[in-house]
Amino acid sequence: MTLLSKRFGYSLFLMLLPWILFFFVHPAPAAAADSQDAADDTIDLGMHYEILQDPTNSITIDELIEGSYNSSFAPSTEKYISFLHTKDTIWLKLNAADSIPNREQLHWLEYNDKIENLNVYVVRKDGSYELYKSGLYNLENQPFAYPSMLFPIDTSDVQEIYLQLNGQLPLTIFTKFYTNNSFLEKVTAYKFYSGSFYGFLLALALYNLFLYFSFRERSYLYYTLYMFSFMLFQGTMNSFDVELFGHIASPWLLTKTLGLSCNLMIVFMVLFGKEFLELKRHLPNSNRLLNVAIGLAVLSTIAVIAGVPQYYTDLFITAMGLVVLIFLWVSGVRLLLKGHKSARFYIVGWSFLLGSMIIQALVMLGFVPLSLAVFEEIPAYSAMFEALILSLALADKITLIMKDNRRTQEELNETLEKKVVERTQELEKIQVELEHLANTDRLTQIPNRILLDHVLENEFSRAQIEHTPLSIILIDIDYFKHVNDTFGHQVGDDVLVEAAQLFKSSVRDSDTVGRWGGEEFLIISPSTTLGEALELSEKIRAVFADFTFNAAGKKTASFGVAFQMPGDTLNSFISRSDKALYAAKENGRNRVEFINIRQDTDF
Incomplete structure (x- = not known):
């Protein structure tokens, strides 16, 4: 069995080595896009906006074009703007002359996040404007299936662009302008890197599913389910549900997928942690608390479906996910301090995910400035390393189990051999005694x-x-x-x-x-x-x-x-x-x- 586990380990290493080298050698998609900013082919729009927050939700585009609220706009000071959950209508004003140097090409405006309602008003030099409706309730207007909201804009005579945003979803604004050529490169890079990333996670999940059928160790099954739920969660964060199912899924469902997938991930995360660390045997009180966490995740799922305001469900899910992650990490540390070697890789792998989730939670709670890396690069790399190291942790645990089983078997064999010798000696003694009784006169104790x-x-x-x-x-x-x-x-x-x-x-x-x-x-x-x-x-x-x-x-x-x-x-x-x-x-x-x-x- 030791040889078998080594072969599995070598196979896993060889399977993952190309992917690891790939991610280290090639730049991340965001980094590739940033390298082109200098050529003015791709423009981050965050610092180019002027912002107006409308708590009355009554301001119209005509009033804005007329200049009635020019003095109410404030220039943006952040590359990535976030309003989180707000009931206000957010207006973003973009001066085309300042933000679009190359005016002779077709440009693509990308809004890189989920939003329920997004209206883009393109104001021409003659005062006329075009309205582009988008958001989860207007996905039929998307030019093609894509996770971001896209707007093809002829910028040759554009004077101003206004973005009108509202809805219950947190408003995190990642917007870029692309030339036609740079956008095609961006789409190509996105397809390649996302396919590589999810292909890596899928291959790892299927590999561990195969190990489950080989070893019948439930840790592998829960790890596989956790990996699938994590891919689902990460996919909804990156709006892949919009790209893949936006044309058939209802907007109501698309607004709930992130909360539902996060709750599902928490459930399988807990099941995997409980099974891997054997908390029921080693830390029964911690095991009971994690069972409560599973129950809370189920209740949270019901609350999301029942339509509880998204601000509260997002806040609860974020806080619960963070608490569960920390609790599982601490449980692993406690077991390691007690001498359970199987927890060593688990702690390392969990640390990657924990660090990523802490950063995301702090952003969602408003303690850390918003950044595209928080929702794309950091989770991607954290997920890759966490998935790899947890898989190695499973292999390490199986190896330790085999060693313990072999040592136990050797001890049992030694005990059994000792007992056999003792029983044999006892039987021989009894046989001698019986022979003595059978051949000895009971009164005189001489041969009968x-x-x-x-x-x-x-x-x-x-x-x-x-x-x-x-x-x-x-x-x-x-x-x-x-x-x-x-x-x-x-x-x-x-x-x-x-x-x-x-x-x-x-x-x-x-x-x-x-x-x-x-x-x-x-x-x-x-x-x-x-x-x-x-x-x-x-x-x-x-x-x-x-x-x-x-x-x-x-x-x-x-x-x-x-x-x-x-x-x-x-x-x-x-x-x-x-x-x-x-x-x-x-x-x-x-x-x-x-x-x-x-x-x-x-x-």
């Missing part, structure tokens, strides 16, 4: 009849194969019934236990002593001749007769000895020792006997 049969069978076979001597000694405690009858069975058991230990301590390590049954004991003596067995039996008999038992006093025992002989079977061998024991009892007890069936030199 089962083990004696097994040992005797093995020694008998070995003696036959290797032609080595084998002897057995069958012992019976004399008058043992009398002990039970006189002293009770407990004393009898004590005698058996003491007798077993006495017999066991009297033989060699190679001999086996076990309880044959009742008060009978059997000694198996490998590599022992009949004479050696008789000598051992006599020794044990004397020790036993001399021993004083705790409660029963002195006792004696009878011994029957058998020696393995050619032609013996195991049954005949045992039977001979049994007959010898019977003979010892018949001959007065407390003695050693053997049955000599055949003559043998070993006797």
